[in-house]
Amino acid sequence: MKQTASALPDSAAIAPSDYVIIGGTGDLALRKIFPAFFYRYLDGQVTDAFRFVAAARKTGTLDEFIAKLRPFCEDAIASCQDGEAQFAQFMKLVSLTTLDVGTGKGGEDLKAFIDERISDARPVIFYMAISPALFGASCQLLQKVGLVTPSARLVVEKPLGHDAASAKAINDELRAVFDEDSIYRIDHYLGKETVQNLMALRFANTIFESQWNNTSIDHIQITVAESVGLEGRASYYNHYGALRDMIQNHLMQLVCLVAMEPPAQFQANQVRDEKLRVLRALRPVNPEQLSDNLIIGQYGEGHVNGTKAASYETELGEPSKIDTFAALKLYIENWRWAGVPFYIRTGKRMALRASEIVVTFKKRSHDIFANGATSSGDLPNQLVIRLQPQEGLRLQLISKQPGPGGMRLFPSELNLSFDDTFKTRLPDAYERLLMDVARGNQTLFMRHDEVMAAWDFMDPIIAAAAEKAPEIYPAGSFGPAAQEQLFDGTNAGWQAPVIDKE
Numbered sequence: 001m002k003q004t005a006s007a008l009p010d011s012a013a014i015a016p017s018d019y020v021i022i023g024g025t026g027d028l029a030l031r032k033i034f035p036a037f038f039y040r041y042l043d044g045q046v047t048d049a050f051r052f053v054a055a056a057r058k059t060g061t062l063d064e065f066i067a068k069l070r071p072f073c074e075d076a077i078a079s080c081q082d083g084e085a086q087f088a089q090f091m092k093l094v095s096l097t098t099l100d101v102g103t104g105k106g107g108e109d110l111k112a113f114i115d116e117r118i119s120d121a122r123p124v125i126f127y128m129a130i131s132p133a134l135f136g137a138s139c140q141l142l143q144k145v146g147l148v149t150p151s152a153r154l155v156v157e158k159p160l161g162h163d164a165a166s167a168k169a170i171n172d173e174l175r176a177v178f179d180e181d182s183i184y185r186i187d188h189y190l191g192k193e194t195v196q197n198l199m200a201l202r203f204a205n206t207i208f209e210s211q212w213n214n215t216s217i218d219h220i221q222i223t224v225a226e227s228v229g230l231e232g233r234a235s236y237y238n239h240y241g242a243l244r245d246m247i248q249n250h251l252m253q254l255v256c257l258v259a260m261e262p263p264a265q266f267q268a269n270q271v272r273d274e275k276l277r278v279l280r281a282l283r284p285v286n287p288e289q290l291s292d293n294l295i296i297g298q299y300g301e302g303h304v305n306g307t308k309a310a311s312y313e314t315e316l317g318e319p320s321k322i323d324t325f326a327a328l329k330l331y332i333e334n335w336r337w338a339g340v341p342f343y344i345r346t347g348k349r350m351a352l353r354a355s356e357i358v359v360t361f362k363k364r365s366h367d368i369f370a371n372g373a374t375s376s377g378d379l380p381n382q383l384v385i386r387l388q389p390q391e392g393l394r395l396q397l398i399s400k401q402p403g404p405g406g407m408r409l410f411p412s413e414l415n416l417s418f419d420d421t422f423k424t425r426l427p428d429a430y431e432r433l434l435m436d437v438a439r440g441n442q443t444l445f446m447r448h449d450e451v452m453a454a455w456d457f458m459d460p461i462i463a464a465a466a467e468k469a470p471e472i473y474p475a476g477s478f479g480p481a482a483q484e485q486l487f488d489g490t491n492a493g494w495q496a497p498v499i500d501k502e
């Protein structure tokens with residue numbers, strides 16, 4: 001399929017802004033935030049009028065910072081002919097400043113630094129790339145030194161709490177200093193091109209809307225599979241697990257986008273109102289029926305991509321009951337979705353890295369081909385939305401097999417591969433989200449009530465799960481066998497994502 005030339009520019013211009021990355025020397029800043037700015041710089045969206053300040057207790061020299069950042073910018077540097085020169089030019093926009101948000105040391109210096117280099121008229125964006133335990137102290141410090149001005153914006157990201165009470169405490173700390181309209185809570189899944197495309201698919205095409213309900217849809221599956229294990233995040237992960245780390249935020253947000261009603265306008269609060277309605281319509285999971293609705297697992301030894309992989313406990317170095325896999329069956333109690341199960345699952349050390357949404361439509365109510373059809377002609381229509389990798393959409397239809405062998409039906413696919421269609425690099429989610437903060441567009445960010453509604457729903461499930469022992473599954477599989485129980489009473493089962501060799 002060919003892309004039709006668009007009248008829109010590739011990247012809309014954005015007014016120059018100033019970003020202060022608190023925790024600007026850490027892993028998140030180096031791996032995600034600065035490379036995203038650099039890609040936007042290469043595209044011309046970030047101009048020489050932007051400024052970036054990395055603040056931390058020990059910053060080192062700028063040369064040391066550049067040496068640490070460079071490996072994460074290699075792909076971007078290699079993506080254009082004058083990449084080296086562009087990287088050197090981009091780094092002229094970056095300054096370092098020492099700051100300890102715990103003691104307040106360096107706060108006045110940061111204020112002086114910003115006053116000297118940055119004018120009042122443009123947004124100053126404070127990105128908290130630090131532990132949430134320091135969010136409150138950071139906000140108070142910014143306020144104390146006079147940096148919380150009408151043009152100030154705040155960016156935070158997960159983990160926004162460990163449960164509803166701690167999430168409320170964090171939200172209260174942020175909102176005591178910043179207005180809700182100035183707070184940008186990142187769920188980076190919402191910045192993914194395919195996730196945004198889900199909204200385009202649903203709300204820019206008329207053919208799906210009339211089918212997008214319990215009359216036509218049998219069930220929906222969402223799988224977010226990771227092939228990696230702990231990756232050095234043991235102290236964090238072993239307190240969170242899959243239910244808190246992935247389901248409460250990323251997968252809940254995907255459920256919202258699949259299930260929400262069309263907002264009147266594609267406008268931040270309208271989109272967020274609709275997502276909130278979905279969260280509030282989720283049927284609470286009765287702890288007595290937990291095993292019908294929730295399966296948790298933990299990876300044991302196995303092989304991932306042909307390489308031997310240790311068990312979670314071996315990686316961790318101690319026994320643990322934490323869930324590295326969780327699968328949940330949900331129901332949304334409204335007119336559109338009554339009776340349609342949503343099956344969602346995520347896990348670490350799974351057979352491959354892939355995220356996809358599978359919408360399975362109901363089988364035809366009467367089969368005029370019953371006598372001639374092969375069994376595969378009996379499959380239902382499916383829409384598969386691949387979020388990563390090999391982003392795209394596949395619509396499974398039933399066709400007639402060519403040739404004179406009678407009316408033989410077989411499944412075939414309409415395949416929209418974004419790579420083939422758009423022939424362009426899909427930007428990382430952070431690129432889109434960081435530019436949206438500068439634009440002042442909150443559509444792809446979570447409002448505090450959404451975060452709270454997701455925790456309110458998840459809290460009892462997480463509490464009940466803590467009483468269960470996770471089922472061990474081999475690393476390199478798609479999780480514990482028991483997850484199939486969630487489909488009891490139906491003919492469906494989990495559908496494993498299939499990807500071409502990357």
Ligand code: NAP
Pocket residue numbers: 022023024025026027028029031032055056057058059099100101102103128129130131132134157158159236
């Ligand atoms: P990290 O590598 O440990 O970096 C933490 C940063 O914060 C460092 O720059 C550190 O520098 C600075 N810092 C620590 N205490 C400070 C203080 N009192 N005052 C000022 N700066 C301080 O952690 P990270 O992986 O980047 O993660 C940061 C946050 O983002 C965490 O909440 C994490 O859960 C979240 N997150 C991370 C990722 C990721 O991919 N890494 C993804 C999603 C969310 P100094 O020690 O020199 O002060």
